[in-house]
Amino acid sequence: MGRTLNSPGDWWAGYGYEIPTLQGVAIKILSQPCSSHWCRWNWSTFESLASAFWVTEAPHSTDSANLLKRTVEQCGCVGISFGHVLVTKLFRWSNPSSRHYDAIRVYSVSIKTTSSSLSLKFISPADIEHHNPLTNFLENLDMDASTSTIVTLLALFAITWYAWIRVNSKKESSSLPPGPRGLPLIGNLASLDPDLHTYFAGLALTYGPILKLQLGSKLAIIVSSPDLAREVLKDHDVTFANRDVPAVARIAFYGGLDIVWSPYGPEWRMIRKVCVLKMLSNSTLDSVYGLRRREVQNTVAYMYSKVGSPINVGEQTFLTILNVVTSMLWGGTVQGEERGRLGAEFRRAVADMTELLGAPNISDFFPALARFDLQGLGRKMSGLATRFDQIFDRMIEKQLNFDALGDRERASSSECKDFLQFLLKVKDEGDVKTPLSMTHIKALLMDMVLGGSETSSNAIEFAIAEVMNKPEVMRKAQDELDNVVGKDNIVEESHIYKLPYLHAIMKETLRLHPVLPLLVPHCPSETCTIGGFSVPKGSRIFINVWAVHRDPSIWENPMEFKPERFLNSKLDYSGSDFNYFPFGSGRRICAGIAMAERMFLYFLATLLHSFDWKLPAGEKVDLTEKCGIVSEIEEPSCCNSNTKIIQPSSLPVDCRRSICS
Numbered sequence: 300m301g302r303t304l305n306s307p308g309d310w311w312a313g314y315g316y317e318i319p320t321l322q323g324v325a326i327k328i329l330s331q332p333c334s335s336h337w338c339r340w341n342w343s344t345f346e347s348l349a350s351a352f353w354v355t356e357a358p359h360s361t362d363s364a365n366l367l368k369r370t371v372e373q374c375g376c377v378g379i380s381f382g383h384v385l386v387t388k389l390f391r392w393s394n395p396s397s398r399h400y401d402a403i404r405v406y407s408v409s410i411k412t413t414s415s416s417l418s419l420k421f422i423s424p425a426d427i428e429h430h431n432p433l434t435n436f437l438e439n440l441d442m443d444a445s446t447s448t449i450v451t452l453l454a455l456f457a458i459t460w461y462a463w464i465r466v467n468s469k470k471e472s473s474s475l476p477p478g479p480r481g482l483p484l485i486g487n488l489a490s491l492d493p494d495l496h497t498y499f500a501g502l503a504l505t506y507g508p509i510l511k512l513q514l515g516s517k518l519a520i521i522v523s524s525p526d527l528a529r530e531v532l533k534d535h536d537v538t539f540a541n542r543d544v545p546a547v548a549r550i551a552f553y554g555g556l557d558i559v560w561s562p563y564g565p566e567w568r569m570i571r572k573v574c575v576l577k578m579l580s581n582s583t584l585d586s587v588y589g590l591r592r593r594e595v596q597n598t599v600a601y602m603y604s605k606v607g608s609p610i611n612v613g614e615q616t617f618l619t620i621l622n623v624v625t626s627m628l629w630g631g632t633v634q635g636e637e638r639g640r641l642g643a644e645f646r647r648a649v650a651d652m653t654e655l656l657g658a659p660n661i662s663d664f665f666p667a668l669a670r671f672d673l674q675g676l677g678r679k680m681s682g683l684a685t686r687f688d689q690i691f692d693r694m695i696e697k698q699l700n701f702d703a704l705g706d707r708e709r710a711s712s713s714e715c716k717d718f719l720q721f722l723l724k725v726k727d728e729g730d731v732k733t734p735l736s737m738t739h740i741k742a743l744l745m746d747m748v749l750g751g752s753e754t755s756s757n758a759i760e761f762a763i764a765e766v767m768n769k770p771e772v773m774r775k776a777q778d779e780l781d782n783v784v785g786k787d788n789i790v791e792e793s794h795i796y797k798l799p800y801l802h803a804i805m806k807e808t809l810r811l812h813p814v815l816p817l818l819v820p821h822c823p824s825e826t827c828t829i830g831g832f833s834v835p836k837g838s839r840i841f842i843n844v845w846a847v848h849r850d851p852s853i854w855e856n857p858m859e860f861k862p863e864r865f866l867n868s869k870l871d872y873s874g875s876d877f878n879y880f881p882f883g884s885g886r887r888i889c890a891g892i893a894m895a896e897r898m899f900l901y902f903l904a905t906l907l908h909s910f911d912w913k914l915p916a917g918e919k920v921d922l923t924e925k926c927g928i929v930s931e932i933e934e935p936s937c938c939n940s941n942t943k944i945i946q947p948s949s950l951p952v953d954c955r956r957s958i959c960s
């Protein structure tokens with residue numbers, strides 16, 4: 300069913316030829332660009348449009364076929380009749396009084412071109428609508444010749460464009476990664492499990508290391524192998540350095556003006572630089588070691604007062620980290636009586652927020668429905684965000700009043716003591732290119748409170764729970780601490796660099812429990828090829844670091860908590876090895892690694908050095924994970940449950956130091 304035209308200039312007007320229903324086609328291969336108004340397309344345009352072409356029948360008579368041929372010759376350079384233009388005109392020439400053509404049908408053709416030949420392959424007419432709506436439409440319109448030509452041209456353009464889109468979208472969908480078949484409209488939403496990381500890992504076993512899910516109108520791509528993670532986060536780092544911002548994140552993070560959700564660009568660079576330099580760099584962290592020390596010691600004192608009775612380790616850890624973060628931000632902490640009450644309340648609010656951030660939301664899958672907030676997640680997030688906003692407002696006001704009261708020395712000092720003060724100073728100084736607004740400042744505070752507290756405290760809680768389930772690991776860590784710190788000394792941050800086994804515990808904890816198991820979803824700014832598959836611009840990319848960290852082809856006995864595997868390993872948190880990247884990799888790697896590492900090691904070292912921890916005989920901590928965007932232990936390691944008691948054992952037998960506070 301094809302015909303090849305071998306030489307430029309060769310042309311063919313078939314009449315009832317090759318395909319019985321095809322009555323006539325005018326083709327002339329253009330060897331020269333054409334100047335005729337009939338033919339606006341030169342050869343290269345012709346080539347580029349070739350895959351989305353339309354051929355139109357000539358009028359239904361031998362004469363008109365000849366006329367067609369003659370006309371083509373007269374025009375000198377008419378290519379394949381683009382849709383109806385030629386035919387319409389020809390028909391009018393052959394029978395100017397009639398507006399009726401009884402046999403016009405449109406067939407789509409796929410045209411393959413090489414430098415000197417053009418082959419036409421007619422797609423079965425049965426597949427194609429016989430009464431083309433455009434033709435009918437044109438027939439029924441009462442137009443003069445020039446209007447008709449304009450309308451025809453416009454329609455033609457629309458058809459060509461539509462065909463081009465269809466051909467491309469077909470091409471695109473055939474090159475997308477594999478994935479489970481979905482239902483019309485909702486795609487795979489019906490089968491989506493809220494524990495995304497385990498659900499995705501299960502799917503990867505069937506569909507391979509890159510797969511797709513259609514979530515309403517949103518395409519999700521899931522990557523679960525080191526090689527493909529490298530392609531996304533290293534080879535195409537810039538393209539994937541964007542975020543697909545969930546609707547609830549816009550609410551919580553002031554429209555996404557923070558570091559985590561900002562699109563890649565100068566504004567993101569500016570706010571990230573400000574935070575990293577002035578809050579999260581090693582030199583700033585060194586300068587505020589006193590704050591960490593004070594908070595950790597306060598927590599130890601609190602635990603000491605509870606020796607012999609159960610404590611909620613997760614809550615205490617969270618509060619310690621939160622106090623460190625807030626005292627770095629604006630000098631505020633929660634102490635005394637408020638500690639238990641506010642700690643729990645604050646923790647719940649932060650956990651609720653991160654849970655909402657990871658929750659499947661119809662507003663994301665069908666953005667047109669976002670304004671209805673069908674699941675009420677936006678409303679919930681608004682309520683939580685307002686509480687934080689009020690705290691930020693109070694702190695900012697306090698800071699501004701403090702400066703206005705004329706603590707001149709402080710106000711004029713270039714040495715800003717806390718981060719909020721520094722941010723307000725940067726805002727007032729006003730960088731013209733990328734100014735920092737009050738909304739930016741609040742968005743950054745939200746990043747630090749949310750990003751800084753729950754991630755680190757959940758990781759520490761996982762570590763304590765794992766260590767408690769493996770008394771031999773606890774013993775080794777305590778032996779190392781006794782050797783380096785001494786039994787009756789207090790752990791200082793300077794000790795942590797001499798504790799390889801403790802480092803190994805941290806790495807192993809983040810291997811088995813990367814607290815952001817799918818990182819923060821990335822989003823390509825343009826369509827890209829990953830693992831040979833097309834990953835369309837705007838899709839939501841989940842990198843399943845949790846699955847990579849448990850891949851038996853990479854890790855021996857991956858489910859076992861075994862810090863020793865890291866003792867002689869070069870793996871670190873830099874994201875340069877895609878077998879292990881709990882903090883992500885590339886441009887959007889975690890901005891708080893230095894702080895997380897210090898807090899984790901210093902706090903865990905202090906807890907293990909200060910107390911013996913034990914579970915009731917025969918008990919194990921259940922480490923089942925629950926995951927929004929951040930994972931946590933499903934059943935908190937808490938005192939409320941009779942079965943999961945974690946306690947520092949009572950003095951004088953078990954407190955490991957003579958000075959516990």
Ligand code: HEM
Pocket residue numbers: 558559560571579746747750751752754755758809813814815818819820881882883884886887888889890891892894895899
């Ligand atoms: C154990 C603790 C932590 C872990 C495991 C962790 C992990 C991560 C991960 C996986 C990402 C996303 C990377 C990506 O999308 O490719 C991230 C982003 C981020 N983290 Fe952390 N994080 C921790 C602690 C912290 C702390 C303490 C802070 C700051 C106080 C922080 C601030 C941030 C920020 C601002 C981002 C966004 C970076 C960007 O998009 O440019 N994180 N973190």
